[in-house]
Amino acid sequence: MEISLLHRKLGTNPQSELYVQPLQFYGEPPLENISLAEFETFAVERLKLLKTVENLGVSYVKHGSQYKLKMDNELRLLHFPYRPDTKRRKDHISHFILRLAYCQTEDLRRWFIQQEVDLFRYRFTDLPPQQKIKVHLYCWKTFLQLSDKEKNELSDKLLMSSYSVSGVTVEKLEFYKVPFQDALDLVRSRKVYLKAGFAFVPQQDIVTIVLNDFRTRLSKALALTARSLPAVHSDERLHPLLNHLSHAYLGQDYSIQKNVGKISLEQIDSLSGKSFPLCMRQLHQALRENHHLRHGGRMQYGLFLKGIGISLEQALQFWRSEFIRGKVDADKFDKAYAYGIRHMYGKEGKRADYTPYSCMKVILSNPPSQGDHHGCPFRHSDPELLKQKLQFYKVSPSSITQILELVKGMHFQLACQKYFEVTHNVEDSSFSLSHPNQYFIESQKVLGGGKDPKREVDVPQKVQETPQHLAETSEDLEMDLQSLAVNWLYVAQLSYLPLV
Amino acid sequence: MSYSDYDPACLPDLLPLYYRRLFPFSQYYRWLNYGGVQKNYFQNREFSFTLKDDIYVRYQSFSTQNELEKEMQKMNPYKIDIGAVYSHRPNQHNTVKSGSFQALEKELVFDIDMTDYDDVRTCCSAADICSKCWTLMTIAIHILDRALREDFGFQHLLWVYSGRRGVHCWVCDEAARKLSAAGRSAVAEYLSLVKGGEETVKKVVLTDPIHPFISASLEVVEKYFLEYAVQEQDILGRKECVDKVLALVPEDILFFLKSQGTVKKGQHFEKEIMLQYCYPRLDVNVSKGVNHLLKSPFSVHPKTGDYALNEQKGELLRKSGKFSFFKLKHFFFFFFSFC
Numbered sequence: 001m002e003i004s005l006l007h008r009k010l011g012t013n014p015q016s017e018l019y020v021q022p023l024q025f026y027g028e029p030p031l032e033n034i035s036l037a038e039f040e041t042f043a044v045e046r047l048k049l050l051k052t053v054e055n056l057g058v059s060y061v062k063h064g065s066q067y068k069l070k071m072d073n074e075l076r077l078l079h080f081p082y083r084p085d086t087k088r089r090k091d092h093i094s095h096f097i098l099r100l101a102y103c104q105t106e107d108l109r110r111w112f113i114q115q116e117v118d119l120f121r122y123r124f125t126d127l128p129p130q131q132k133i134k135v136h137l138y139c140w141k142t143f144l145q146l147s148d149k150e151k152n153e154l155s156d157k158l159l160m161s162s163y164s165v166s167g168v169t170v171e172k173l174e175f176y177k178v179p180f181q182d183a184l185d186l187v188r189s190r191k192v193y194l195k196a197g198f199a200f201v202p203q204q205d206i207v208t209i210v211l212n213d214f215r216t217r218l219s220k221a222l223a224l225t226a227r228s229l230p231a232v233h234s235d236e237r238l239h240p241l242l243n244h245l246s247h248a249y250l251g252q253d254y255s256i257q258k259n260v261g262k263i264s265l266e267q268i269d270s271l272s273g274k275s276f277p278l279c280m281r282q283l284h285q286a287l288r289e290n291h292h293l294r295h296g297g298r299m300q301y302g303l304f305l306k307g308i309g310i311s312l313e314q315a316l317q318f319w320r321s322e323f324i325r326g327k328v329d330a331d332k333f334d335k336a337y338a339y340g341i342r343h344m345y346g347k348e349g350k351r352a353d354y355t356p357y358s359c360m361k362v363i364l365s366n367p368p369s370q371g372d373h374h375g376c377p378f379r380h381s382d383p384e385l386l387k388q389k390l391q392f393y394k395v396s397p398s399s400i401t402q403i404l405e406l407v408k409g410m411h412f413q414l415a416c417q418k419y420f421e422v423t424h425n426v427e428d429s430s431f432s433l434s435h436p437n438q439y440f441i442e443s444q445k446v447l448g449g450g451k452d453p454k455r456e457v458d459v460p461q462k463v464q465e466t467p468q469h470l471a472e473t474s475e476d477l478e479m480d481l482q483s484l485a486v487n488w489l490y491v492a493q494l495s496y497l498p499l500v
Numbered sequence: 501m502s503y504s505d506y507d508p509a510c511l512p513d514l515l516p517l518y519y520r521r522l523f524p525f526s527q528y529y530r531w532l533n534y535g536g537v538q539k540n541y542f543q544n545r546e547f548s549f550t551l552k553d554d555i556y557v558r559y560q561s562f563s564t565q566n567e568l569e570k571e572m573q574k575m576n577p578y579k580i581d582i583g584a585v586y587s588h589r590p591n592q593h594n595t596v597k598s599g600s601f602q603a604l605e606k607e608l609v610f611d612i613d614m615t616d617y618d619d620v621r622t623c624c625s626a627a628d629i630c631s632k633c634w635t636l637m638t639i640a641i642h643i644l645d646r647a648l649r650e651d652f653g654f655q656h657l658l659w660v661y662s663g664r665r666g667v668h669c670w671v672c673d674e675a676a677r678k679l680s681a682a683g684r685s686a687v688a689e690y691l692s693l694v695k696g697g698e699e700t701v702k703k704v705v706l707t708d709p710i711h712p713f714i715s716a717s718l719e720v721v722e723k724y725f726l727e728y729a730v731q732e733q734d735i736l737g738r739k740e741c742v743d744k745v746l747a748l749v750p751e752d753i754l755f756f757l758k759s760q761g762t763v764k765k766g767q768h769f770e771k772e773i774m775l776q777y778c779y780p781r782l783d784v785n786v787s788k789g790v791n792h793l794l795k796s797p798f799s800v801h802p803k804t805g806d807y808a809l810n811e812q813k814g815e816l817l818r819k820s821g822k823f824s825f826f827k828l829k830h831f832f833f834f835f836f837s838f839c
Contacts, residue, residue: 369697369781370617
């Protein structure tokens with residue numbers, strides 16, 4: 001293993017000390033030269049790993065026995081075993097490369113943090129007890145252990161505060177008093193007793209504190225990295241590679257509009273019944289019925305429409321004509337709602353071109369509340385209501401049962417795929433559903449004559465450029481990647497220095 | 501003179517008067533300056549104004565109380581929002597290097613809107629409110645105030661009538677102002693019990709063990725439930741209302757009740773029903789963002805002519821004749837008619 005300590009002024013520890021801790025908190029960036037092939041391989045493999053973590057998390061109960069088995073398997077397949085040896089170096093480096101690619105937008109950051117936290121948790125629960133304690137001591141800031149007297153005073157409150165505690169007497173357990181800001185995951189799900197700003201954490205829930213700490217650190221680090229991005233992006237050799245990473249291996253994000261203007265507004269009603277996934281069909285219906293949608297619904301449906309090719313002018317006309325039928329007059333629409341639509345198309349504010357929501361995003365973020373119609377019907381509707389809706393849409397009873405079974409097992413995207421199969425009269429959907437716009441495209445294909453989908457055709461412009469770019473003459477490539485590797489140190493230094 | 505005489509068209513005449521005679525500039529400045537302990541805290545605070553004809557201007561900031569007064573008296577905003585304290589003066593944000601201009605701190609805020617209760621109130625809907633459904637706000641204030649003080653240890657809470665159909669809470673402790681976005685959303689979720697959109701019938705589900713926070717909240721709800729839900733809202737008065745209530749009871753319990761009249765241990769459907777009808781419904785999105793703009797206290801609501809006004813835990817507003825919010829509208833209008 002080559003080690004070069006070129007940048008002592010950053011004040012980092014020698015490489016050997018980095019891997020002393022049982023678990024990586026990724027506090028320090030790697031400071032070594034790596035080979036060209038490794039740079040991209042590491043990044044791509046970690047991406048695959050994180051994608052796997054995401055999929056397993058949706059298909060299986062997180063951290064249950066099946067989940068653990070699958071994770072073990074996948075880690076081995078992707079060459080990411082986690083023992084203090086050379087493979088940790090790969091883990092270390094690949095994490096930092098992906099930080100560069102995933103710090104760029106709020107959505108990318110959120111995704112990256114979620115998968116890294118899940119991966120960290122999986123590894124942590126696998127550690128033997130003494131090693132766990134070592135990790136606690138590393139990240140614990142202020143904590144106090146409760147005395148027996150204090151425990152007794154609060155015993156009935158403590159017992160009622162957490163499922164993991166009830167049924168046991170407090171005498172046998174240790175409790176730790178931690179500021180509530182250090183136990184956010186426990187606070188959020190109300191799994192801990194709070195008093196005067198402190199959380200009283202039982203010993204078995206300490207893992208959540210550790211995770212909280214890991215999450216906070218990573219979040220701060222990504223924000224810092226993002227601020228240094230302009231400098232990183234000015235390096236034209238890194239730019240396409242990083243974009244490639246954040247787009248290509250996550251599949252399409254339907255952000256590049258194809259077929260703009262090919263769909264007329266009059267077609268939307270019939271399309272909603274034929275080719276829209278259930279979530280968008282529901283939103284469209286609610287819009288037509290109430291002549292209004294709340295913010296969450298406007299975002300989810302509006303971006304979907306953008307993705308299927310509705311232009312900005314069409315969108316403004318569409319929403320305006322519907323809202324006017326309700327309680328909103330033309331004037332109010334122009335003032336209050338038009339801005340939001342233009343914002344969606346990247347014409348206002350920071351001019352970010354928002355991407356249509358993937359299934360993952362619809363299922364996991366911004367759950368609907370009173371008055372909302374957005375979300376994933378398979379995830380967010382009462383099973384009874386979902387059943388009635390499917391019956392109304394003339395889905396056969398046996399199919400409904402199958403769909404409800406999938407919903408019960410938390411396989412929401414599979415349930416939607418089943419819905420696709422049933423409504424399009426096909427045996428097997430032949431695609432793996434991950435995006436509402438994907439559903440639309442596949443549906444149009446089936447209805448348009450059953451042509452086989454040619455995946456390459458669908459790859460958006462941006463990604464098509466990069467493989468070509470990388471497939472230039474091998475000499476150019478060698479030189480490019482050479483200078484990339486050298487610049488890695490430059491980039492690492494840039495990204496992790498605090499802003500002046 | 502009844503409050504229905506308020507006409508938004510007279511705002512252009514009344515607002516200048518309001519900003520010259522009534523708006524409490526020195527207390528307002530004292531609050532937002534927080535003792536001048538942190539440098540440039542007031543100067544880096546974002547305000548936004550909504551002016552005549554719905555013109556909206558963001559990133560307003562001021563160096564002194566005097567500058568704030570002069571500007572507001574000059575612009576006569578229809579609505580004022582308070583945003584975050586930023587890393588630089590908001591009115592100079594365009595000169596700052598991209599990415600460096602960051603929202604640093606802000607009060608932790610909560611917004612409770614009466615329209616979120618439309619599925620469980622029978623007396624009004626949308627932006628209407630009356631003394632019958634105002635009890636919901638009283639309940640909400642009691643529950644949240646207790647939790648914010650006793651569970652989270654916050655001490656400096658400002659409860660404000662939002663001007664039209666709900667209340668806002670401003671938590672001004674230093675710990676609250678420094679709270680991260682993740683921290684804010686965690687607090688808001690801790691305080692949320694009613695979950696689900698149009699597609700969910702049963703919005704409150706309780707499982708054992710019942711967290712002390714829920715027990716404490718239930719105590720408050722139980723105090724008001726009989727008078728509010730059964731008498732004032734009359735939830736058992738009409739068949740459709742009764743059906744709505746019964747829809748929340750599990751089928752096996754209904755059957756059990758019909759045949760034997762006693763309740764299985766471990767089910768909490770009575771509590772769940774009470775909570776679904778009365779427990780506070782927060783808009784989590786308002787609380788989550790550090791840079792979220794919220795209507796300022798003492799900002800006039802253009803549609804009602806009321807101003808967002810401080811209140812002592814709602815009880816005063818409801819019970820004491822002097823401060824009933826309907827009388828407030830009278831007061832405001834009455835005052836102006838004499839100027």
